[in-house]
Amino acid sequence: MNQKPSDPERSPAQAKAVPDFLAAGGEMGALMRAHDWRGSSLGPPALWPQALRTVVRLMLNSGHPMYIWWGADRACLYNDAYRESIGPERHPGSLGRPAREVWDEIWHVIGPQIEQVMSGGGATWHVNQLLPITRHGRREDVYWTYSYSPIDDEHAPGGIGGVLVVCTETTQQMVAARRLATERDRLAQLFEQAPTFMALLRGPDHRFEIANPGYLRLIGHRPVLGRTLAEALPEAVEQGYLARLDQVFASGEAFAASGAKFSVEAVPGGPVVERFLDFVCQPIKDADGTVTGIFVEGADVTEREQAQEQLRIERERLDLALGAGRMGAYDMNLRDGTLWWSPQMYPLFGVSAEDFVPTPEGVLALIHPDERDTFLRLRTQAIAERRPFFHEFRIQRPDGTPVWVGHRGQAEYDAEGRPLRSFGVTMDISERKQVEDMLRDADRKKDRFIAVLAHELRNPLAPIRNAIYLLRRIDAADPKVGWCHDVIDRQVMQMARLLDDLLDVSRLTRGQLRLRLQPLGLASVIEQAVEIAQPLIDAGGHALTITLPAQSLDLEGDLTRLAQVFSNVLINAAKYTPARGAIALDVQRQGDEAVVTVTDSGIGIAPQHLARIFEMFGQVESALDRSQGGQGIGLSLAKGLLQMHGGTISAFSEGVGKGSRFEIRLPLTPQTAPADSAEARTEPGALAEPGYRILIADDLRDTADSLALLLEAMGHVVEVAYDGEQALRVAEAMQPEVVLLDLGMPRLNGYEACRQIRATPWGAAAILVAQTGWGQAHDRERTREAGFDHHLIKPVQPEALVALFRRRA
Missing domain, CATH: 3.30.450.20 (PAS domain)
Structure with a gap:
């Protein structure tokens, strides 16, 4: 039960008057004066106990936040300084109301503290007490430092009428302190970590x-x-x-x-x-x-310094390497044209770093005028295609010295694929270019030497071959003489083939070998190849087995060259197979390819040598130490000719002494009527129709005389001349139908003799044949331009002449 404060010394009349202690106090004083205290447990202020009046006067006149709880229900009184802290939720509605109603949300904290004071426990002091309250519409963590002091009243139970609260809100200080502590902790962590x-x-x-x-x-x-x-x-x-x-x-x-x-x-x-x-x-x-x-x-930064030192060493090494290699590095910004040169670039271009600032325009001016457009085009194209570029070109140093340089570089691009920079190296390749020129000159001299060698070696073969044919016709009955004839004939033909191979390899390596493609039946190619290789196979006493498919295999190729391929492989098998060995040639169709396998029972090939046998001049030592020798070009030539036909050749062997197997693959054409060789075959002993007037002109008397005897034996009328001028005189006298001219005659060469014969009325219809040791493509072109109808390579085979005469007939 609440009891209103009473003062026995005050009369009812005094209670109705405005008390002096409420005369001041600002807003709260005015509120307290105007407040209807009849519903409060405190009753009219005039009747308040003196102790309460004294404390209220003190509170209202203080600028420090103060609060009073009075009486049994702890009615609330407070001053202006305090009202700023409690918010509109409690001001002014809490005036005179019981404390528990006003502070219900924190009563569990402050209630026991108040009761301690009211029960005589003495004053209390609370520093930075957290009291979460709702104010201004939201709940806040509010901190207070406050004291609870008892207000003595002799008329109150226990002598204590209420509690005076002197307080300070420390929320801002606590938040700042917390932030400061957090920052201090963060800084401490940063410091430690x-x-x-x-x-x-x-x-x-x-x-x-x-x-x-x-x-x-x-x-x-x-x-x-x-x-x-x-x-x-x-x-x-x-x-x-x-x-x-x-x-x-x-x-x-x-x-x-x-x-x-x-x-x-x-x-x-x-x-x-x-x-x-x-x-x-x-x-x-x-x-x-x-x-x-x-x-x-x-x-x-030890690692950084060590890396920089290592980088310095690497740069020094790079500079030494660039200098030793006579090359320099560059880096150009493709957006603004900024160009960087390494120190080696300046002497390479014949300029000094003091006098020359590298710019794209300045460098372009140092490039030889004949090279500039090509250089720009190739570099621009490479950058556009996003690939590295390499170009060799000449520069013109300021002193006029021309220098060959090699330029190798690449570009770097941004995320959109636009070129950002171009970088690379430029090197002095003048010495290499000089060496290449020397090599080309040496290669030309080599080709010339091979051609001259072949020509000079063919010349003595011609009379030997002619003499053999004559002897065979004169003394064909004696088998021993016939055997001698065959041996000499085979060796002459072998020598001619070796010379042909040597020239063909030279043309092949220079890309000057041309194919005469025509529809062919593979059987006719094999037949001609066997005919070429048969003498050597027979000489070794070998047994040759040939297996052909029943169906014709047709292809597009050069009959002479393909026959050369297969004959070279057969000759290789014959040479490296001991006497009375076995050689097998098997032809099969596999899909769109013809597969020709040549197997022998010869000396075999060591595994480490299989990769070398198709190399130019590549010969492998045999375990049997055979002396067959050879130039080491036959298989290389075969491989090159096959590649020109779109074919391949492979070698297999289980080892030394276990024979060899060569597999040749050639693409076939769609099946059509079987093709055959365009060239008619003539038996060596067959005779042409007799009665032609023939002039032979050759400064090698043995060649001219032996061929004359051979043709006379065939029934022709033959005259001989030993130089070009004599040939013209004899020709004018006999008006020959066929003229066989050597090209390298004295006094008047064969080309000029041909032109002059063609200029005569009777010479226009004559057959003019060049017979020479020169057999390269440009040699044939030159004879054609001079007016020759045919170009025959010495030693001229009688069969070729017979075929020529028959075509004319």
Whole structure:
């Protein structure tokens, strides 16, 4: 039950008057004066006990936040300074109301504190007490520092009428302190976890106050706190760091260093290691600007310095290598044209770094005028196609010296594929170009030598071959003589084939060999190849087995060259197979290819030599030490000719002494009527129709005379001349139907003799045949331009002449 305060000394009349103690108090004084206290447990103010009136007067006149709880229900009174803290939710509605109703949300905290005071427990003091309340529409964490003091009243139960609260809201201070603590913790974590090293040194003797783990790692975790630099790190003193700190302390100016060397024991008592540091020494000043200490912060950049040193060494090596290779490097920004040259580029282009600034225009001016457009076109095309580029061109140095250079580079592109920069190297290739010129000249001389050699070797073969044919006709009955004839004939033909191979290889390597493609039946090619190789196969006593498919295999090819391929493989098998061996030639169709396999029972091929046998002049040593020899070009020529036909050749052998197998593959044409050789075959002994008037002109008398005897034996009328002028005189006298002219005759060569014969009335209808040891493509073209109908290579085979005469007939 609530009891209103009473004062026995006051009369009812006095209770109705406005009490003096409420005369002031600002807004709260006015509210209290105007408040209807009849519904409050306090009753009219005029009847309030003197103790309450005194405290209320004190509260209303104080600028410090104060609060009063009075009576059994702890009615609430407060001043202007306090009302700012409670918000519209409690002001002014809480005036005179019971405390528990007003502060229900925090009563569990303040209720026991109030009861402690009211029950005589004495005053209480609370610092930064958290009291979450709702104000201004939201719940807040509010902090207070306050005191609860008892208000004595002799008329109240227990002598205590209420509680005076003197308080200060400390919410802002607490939030600021919390933020400060958070920031301090964050800074402490940064200080502890920083990858850099940090230390604070105080006083002129530079005594360590703090040092983070990074600093301790740098100095080998030695104890430094509380010690001076000289005590903790004597090696730093020796290296001048103490003097540097003294300078900063004395001047008050910061000092920064980059890549400074610091020798320190990374492990206490361990070896001294060399570290490199970036650091700043920042003076710390008090309010009046006096330096009190130095903050040191930095990073261990040893790895960076080592990498830079390694980079310097690599650059030095690169410069040495570029200089030794007479090459330089460049880097050009394709957006703005900025061009960088390495030092080696200047002497390469014959300019000096002092006088020449590399620009795209300036460099282009140094390129030979004949090369500029090509250089720009190739580089632009390579950049557009996003591929590296290499170009060889001439530059013209300022002193007029021409220099060949090789330019190799590539471009770098952005994310959209646009070129950003172009970089690469340029090298002096003048010596290489000179060597290439020398090699080309040597190659021309080699080709000329081979051609001359073949010509000179063919010339003596012609009379030998002619004499053999004559002897065979004169003395064909004696088998021993016939055997001698056959041996000589075979060797002459073998020599001619070797010379042909040598010339063909020369043409093949220079890309001057041309194919005469025509529809062919593979059987006719095999037949001609066997005919070429048969003499050598027979001489070795070998058994040759040929297996052909029943169906014709047709292809597009050069009959002579394909026959040359297969004959070379057969001859190779015959040469490297011991006497009375076995050779098998098998032809099959596999899909769109013809597969020809030549197998022999010969000396075999060691595994390590299989890859070499198709190389030019590649010969392998045989375990049987055979002396068949050879030029080492037959299989290489066969491979090249097959590749020109779109074919391949492979070699297989199980080893030395176990024979060999060669597999040739050629593409077939769609099946049509079987093709055959365009050239008619003539038996060597067959005779042409007799009665032609024939002039033979050759400065080699044996060749001319032997061929004349042979043709006369065939029934022709033959005249002989031994130089060009004599040939013209004889021709004018006999008006021959066929003229066989050597090209290299004295006094008048065969070309000019041909032209003059063609110019005569009777010469226009004559058959003019060049017989020569020169057989290359340009030789044939030259004879055609001179007016020859045919070009025959010495030694001229009688069969070829017979076929020629028959075609004319």
